[in-house]
Amino acid sequence: MPLKSPLHAVDASAVQSGVSMDRHLPKTPQWRQNLLRALITGVAAMGLGVALWQRPSQLDVVSVPQLAKVVAGEFRDELAVRARVEPIRSVLLDAAEAGRVEAVFVREGEWVEAQTPLYRLHSPEQEQLLMERSAEVAQQIANVSIQRSAQAASLAQSRRELAQLQASQQQAESEYERVAQLTGKGFMSVAALEQAQRQHSLATQLLKQAREDQRFEAEIRQRSLDEMARAVEGLQHGLELLERARERLTQLAPTAGRLSGFHLQVGASIRPGDRLGRIDDVTGGMQLRAQIDEYYLPRLEPGLTADSSSGALTLTQTLPQVQDGKVQVILQWPESVSPPSNLRPGQTLEARLQLSLPSPALVLPEGPGVQSQLYVRAGEQLVRRNVRLGRRAAGRVEVLAGLQPGDEVLISQPPSDAERLALP
Template identity: 35%
Template sequence: MTAMSVVRMKNEKSEAPVSGSGMDRVVERKGLSPRIKIAAGVAALASAILLFWWFAPTSSSQTLAADRVTISPVTRGTFEDFIPLRARVTPLLTVYLDAVEGGRVEKLLVEDGATVAKGQMIAVLSNAELQLSTLARQTEVEQQINNMRSQELALAQTRLANERAVLEAELDAAKAKRQYEREAPLAARGFVPGKQFADTRDTYEYQRRRVAVLKRSQATDERLQVGQLSQQQAAAQSMQSGLALARTNLDSLNLRAPVAGQLSGFSIQVGQSMQRGERIGQIDSPGRNKLMAGVEEFYLGRVQLGQRATIESGGRQYQARVAKIYPQVQNGQFQIDLQFIGAEPANIQRGQTLQARLTLGDPAPAVLVPNGSFYNDTGGNWVFVVAPDGRSAIKRQVRLGRRNAETIEVLDGLQPGERILTSPYTGLTDKDRLDLSQ
């Protein structure tokens, strides 16, 4: 069998299926250049750093919740210059009773709470040692006084003796003078011997000089005697005073009321031993009271004697004045005494507390902010002022003046309509800005 072969002609078309792949064209993609990519990365990083710096809290700022602070407005009004006080009722006059000398209580004549009169005996003490000492002192003083009286008697006798001697000398001088005057003319005519006249003349001269010497001696003795008598009299008076004091100390064992009033704190018992100077009670003035109040040391320079205060009691108001100021400061306060002007409230008791309002000055128009705890933290030198949108508060230096229980006077740094934080600034004193979150 003969094999047959098929020869394809060149111009014969292929019978393969026709597709559109021959018509497709590859398109080349173009990406961002490396430089542009680096620049975009740097810009994104700088934006992130800027946003973090803007929104991140700093050491001089702090974020607080707006509902955790108190925001108050700055207003214009009338400043009432007063301070409220809490005053305690005390007796107007209190006299404390102390045992001048110690001893044993022998007798009680009144009871605690009794009303006593001035000079009334309230108790009797005994002190054997003091009694014996007073008696010994009295005996010693009397002996010394007797000795001084003996000396005074001796001085008086010496004075009399001197006066007697002067008188005798003057008498002798007078006799010698008369004898001299009789013999002088006779001796001149030779009727009296010269020796006799010379003796007469010498005797007269002696007696005259003797009188002068005795008078000088008498004057000297008199001067010394006067000085001695003055000293002895002064010593006697001193001894008498000492004896009177000893007797007074002995009499002080009888305890008496120095003033009239109500006796309180009198709790001694019969047989009790009292020490010298021990407090045994006190006497309060009857029916008269005063008020004692504590005032903050901030007002120490502004409270003056005579300033008026209004006291509220039983729905009525009573007037009082500052009667005494105690400048000692304890626990941030000093004390003052208020004395009622006119009538006192009825039925007030010792230790009772009353509300008082002390006026420091006349009302005056001023820019005001509410009084708050912030003042204690800043001293009135700066405040946090709230921004108009209420989202932040900035520290601002201000100058605040007088204050009362409700408002504080603004002298500089704030305007009416602004708002400030009046709540405590605890932990915020080193901040310059506060962010208030809603």
């Protein structure tokens, strides 16, 4: 086998290692390297700017923001209320009888004097009951009259019988005395005397028994008549009540004043206890009645003052009953001040009830977004922050901690509870 030359061996190893395939490239110019670095830096900056520009769009956006600034001012601890004017003295008109309205004599808002007819009812049931009771009373009176007549006849008969028995007793007594005298002189026998004595005793006993029987019968008849008389008296009393009830079918004004809430119409049916209206005695003074949220109930004390377009008032009473989350308070003018003469019952007035004296504080307008966690403006974003709030009154909130004067706060309802929100 022929041996290869050393040259041939070197070429073969070069081919196997790939050295023979390498070649020298020309060096990149400096200006091209600088341009490449500038392009890479610009693209990176553009990408970062796009990322930063797109970041707020990922936050929840407040579509219609309502912003307000925190200001250092005076916090007025007062409530704005709408009160209704009403008289201090008024009389309620409740139906006392049932029936159908037959006539109405007055109208809503009219001034009526005491005992003025207001309306008249018609009650067929009451008319029928009155007729039945009248017939019953007449029947019982007739029965009493019959019993009295029978008693008079019985007494007359008893008197006649008693007179006859008394005459018989007197005759028997005289006969006994005559026989006793003749027997003593020997003209009549002892047997005749004994017979006369027995006749006298019998006549005396019959007379005594008749008197007792007549007295007992008279007592029984009298008790019966007394009971019937009491029954008749009770029926007559019931008849008087029915007649009074019939009179009450015409309702009279219990006092003088102006009718309020009186809307009765002819043909309407009413029942006992139905509220028909009231009579306001405007000469007794006027007052205001207002409804306040039960949240303020612990602070509603008599003596608080209130300002209105009709002058200063004083809270005199807080009604304790809570209805629909509201309590009612009574506001009155001082005794030395007369209410305006143009006020009318049912009219409404605006008033501001002062719960405490004004004091310096940081204040913020009231709104649904003003809570213990609210959003404060930071550039084009809103950042959630924990704050401490105090009293709320008259549409303003007292800020105790967490905010500074000039901070701009979202007072409207935020779209979510995220840490950050975006402004439109």
